[in-house]
Amino acid sequence: MKLVRLKHISDNYFQKAWKLYEDAFPIEERRPLEDQSNILQNDSYHFDVLIHKDQFTGFILWWDFDAHRYIDHFATALEQRNKGIGKLILNKFIDSDNKSIILEVELPTSNINERRIKFYERMGFKLNQHHYEIPPIKEDQSPLQLLLMSYPNFISEKDVDLFVEKNHPIIFKK
Secondary structure (H helix, E strand, O other): OEEEEEOOOOOOOHHHHHHHHHHHOOHHHOOOHHHHHHHOOOOOEEEEEEEEOOEEEEEEEEEEOOOEEEEEEEEEOHHHOOOOHHHHHHHHHHHOOOOEEEEEEEOOOOHHHHHHHHHHHHOOOEEOOOOOEEOOOOOOOOOEEEEEEEEOOOOOHHHHHHHHHHHHHHHOOO
8 A cells, every 4th residue: 555645636546536535525625626736736735645456545635834734635435435444544644753633624513524523533633622714715605614633632722723823824825
């Protein structure tokens, strides 16, 4: 199993990864393709696809910041779910660096959202209850309320404010 970093939308596996991205995440959490193409050029951004036996298996899209790593999006291919692949990818990611990790989850208002939170908790992530929202991806949308999870420790409200101040302008650059 290997991770391959994509730098262009013309790279091998991008179309399969993009299809999974569109299927796995609600529209209010997805970048338009043009924005994704631009962000791939940022050295701090990683669009890593997981390849197993020459087959696309999933992806982890993440940012490498000074103080921590931020998982932007993470998904496994539908046919690979419930086989431990997600756990394997996440463990490999956790073990690859000593920096703390931050990721966003949707509010626990549905069974699937609760299951996702429980998955990350089993992996050692902590669910922070501080107010957190992301700016709208498109102009006609409202800010989206989410929760932050962190690894290996909880983060303070001050840490959340600092994350938003320093990193949102980079992550959500228009």
